[in-house]
Amino acid sequence: MHCLKAVVKGKVQGVYFRDFTRTQAIRLGLCGYAQNLESGTDVEVIAEGDKDILLEFLKLLRSGPPHAEVQEVEVSWSSTNGNYGDFHIKY
Template sequence: MNKEVRMTAWVRGRVQGVGFRWFARANALRIGELAGFAVNLGDGRVQVVAEGPKDRVEQLLEWLRTGDTPGRVDGVTEIWDTPRGGYDGFEIR
């Protein structure tokens, strides 16, 4: 069973000012069935929140960690939770 999950990821590295949030959104849409957002944080990290089927959320996390991302990813920390809903697609904040 591919249950619905919520993942919050914090991406560190050179990930602001390089189109990272736009690429995160594009990849979430390419993977499909994901809702959430990507936002720049004041400390230089990007926070990505994604809800959807677990295998699809895992694909997005894998891209964040090892994919062809803009800038440079030094590391990703994530937590898993139950979905809260309320997202209209995947947006950039």
């Protein structure tokens, strides 16, 4: 199991990006969360799961939902501690 941390930059707040992320993560069986960052433009995503599935998820983050305009995704990897039992949106 691996942990993906992604900071998605661009027009990703106010366009249902977190909901899109949650829907895709649940579909793929991932655990973690998505939250808006204080910058007002970025979304942080933490996801735990198998590396191959996380790579597929990362492709989805890079495209986003229809009204999003993803400009950049900063990615880091670590081993997972199994901290999350589901995937949710943090407010």
